[in-house]
Amino acid sequence: TATHGAFGAIAFGIGTTQVRDVLATQTMAMESLKVRKIEVNGKLRPGVYAKDVTLHIIRMLGAKGGIGYAYEYSGTTFEHFSMEERMTVCNMAIEGGARCGYVNPDETTFEFLKNRPYSPTGEEWEQSIEEWKSFATDPDAEFDDIIRIDAEDIEPTVTWGISPDHGISIGESIPDPAAADADEKAVIEEALAYMKLPAGTPIKGIPIDVAFIGSCTNGRLSDFREAAKLLKGHKVADGVKAIAVPGSQITAIQCEKEGIAKIFQDAGFEWRAAGCSMCLAMNPDKLVGDQICASSSNRNFKGRQGSPIGRTILMSPIMVAAAAVEGHIADARETFNVTDNSAA
Template identity: 50%
Template sequence: MPPPTTLYDKIIDRHRVCALNDVRGPGERLLLYVDRTVLNEYTSPQAFSGLRAAGRTVWRPRAAIGVVDHVNSTAPDRAGPVADADAQQQIDYFARNGRDFRIEMFDVFHPAQGIEHVVLPDLGWVLPGMVFAAGDSHTTTYGAFGSVGFGIGTSDIEHLLATQCLPYTRLKTMRVTVDGAMPIGSTAKDLVMAVIRQIGAAGAHGYALEFAGTAVRALAIEGRMTLCNMAVECGARVALIAPDDTVLAAIAGRPRAPGAAMLERARKAWTELYSDADARFDCEVRLDAATIAPMVTWGTSPDQALPITGTVPDPAALPAPAQADAQRALAYMGLIPGTPLHTIPIDRAFIGSCTNGRLSDLRDAARVLRGRVVAPGVRAMVSPGSSAVRRAAEAEGLDRIFTAAGFEWRQSGCSMCLAMNDDVLAPGERCASSTNRNFEGRQGTGGRTHLMSPAMVAAAAIAGHLADVRAMVP
């Protein structure tokens, strides 16, 4: 009998080409076969330039899809080139690389365009048991389908395109078990923010993190993607959830998914992809779902978060290692210890990103916004995670709810998640944001970011300050 094995190790073992050292377990160096990748215009140019300089081709062009998402404008009118000449040059070079290396590319006018980690699940291209590697740290998102996904650098992208393999170091394993029922008003975003707050921004460094427990199994596929997406914010290199019927239902019928007969043949193999009952994890973490309230960040790291009912902390009251970081964060954020979080005013509200730009996220926000209007002085924007999500939202009339409330209904892209396009904060502006990172300058030089769920962003936009969504939606 083989020894009990974790889901992560099962997938890695199935993709292991050969050993590169004599270590067994965590720290083992191996050559890993990668099933598929997604490329973007921001992290791939040097990789293609390297291929050209070496006279190499792409080994499996059909195992890659390219998506324009980082630098493009999300302005409602996409009639022509983007205003930024450098951004347009990146987009043009990206298109040329697709033509030259026979890789399918979705430019800003393609009906499937969007944020890469929203587009691939839209297509049904992410399947259980696969390995994905891509030039974006939030490739962990695909763990929601029972796939190993991880971010890589530009030189690794070149190596992957040329060989379909990567040198890889096996990780330690961590299991985060969340049991119980989530309270009304709390979402997957609040759950993962609570995990990050508990274990710290580096708490899962060097680990593949598996989410388990009744609260996790109860989540729809979109919520699972939110968990796995933000696991990287506590240092996890990989995040996973064992696939089940929820995953199979999310794949079925998608444009690039296997047909019904093939899915039925795959069902048994996929639903047997789970950690064995006696598998040993290097670290175990437990949370009670019933204790998780709507969360917001107060600082400049995703672990600097509290329930909305809390107050800005006093750095002197925190453990010694955290005091200096907290002092710097409060100085940057312009906050005073003891301030109730729900009284902090905002200038901007943003809903979107690969973390929370899916159809269910827009529905959650629209339920809060229906019949209400954005507070005076607040500029509110929503950028659907993909063009497919945008069309689906418009078919349901969600765009009309957003615009009636005073939100700008934008095109799809990374948008205000990061300051690589024209959707940026001005210095000193404070934003309620459904994105994944609140680092200094992440949304614009001097911009101040408070992370929260889409419904909480909607509540803040209406109130004009951070607010508890539970007071607005029974």
């Protein structure tokens, strides 16, 4: 639901009790949110994508850091992001504890919506644009908090533990509880005990059993286009089960038209029907035992992918593709000789 924040909407999921209230009264009681502006400026390095941006933010602020907040994503990085890249980041505002995340509507938003089914047309379209522009934050608006991040400081990021804020860059090592304070020590020890990962070991090189590209976070056309461009000519490593699942029927159809599905299949991926799949262990798409999965999804909680002892490592689709090819957590920039970003 929070994905819609990419369009400048205030969008968040609600529970069954709140659904009852909405159906009965068309209203819902909630406390006023504080607003945190997260400003990312500059150009991302080659091999760094929107998923890395959101994992970096969550690592920086914590999985509970956004409680009570709405996140406004801004800065030159977001201004140059495509709508699909903005969707990826807004999708995971919830994993950072925020009630919602949004990007102010701009020309990128309007161009994306133009001529789509159910979009207004003619004079109504022009009127709608003026209305949507009015939703944007005023230039002199005050925020409860402002976070500024240099895009060049963001590296390909992966998780090592059991919460989305357990993130490190691909060049870092798994945290050592012996080097942490008392509160962090217990958290790290619990995570490492579940993940069965050795403290202080580089995350790069950790073997995987399953690779999953898909979900509402990274199952879009641009994700599959970029991964296919890099994956072409490569093969999934022996012993790795690789699954590609488009996030929608429209994405699936377009991938098949463009030959993307065939590239994945030729590489050794299973090309599945559109859906949620292994993100939350839908139908038979589940981890078995303590299998470890390189996943482009959004949550790495205990048992999230079906097995009560299954292990999930979150990363971008390109990093998942690299892990599938190498058979272990790898730096996609090295695996595919990435020198630019054509999509994210």
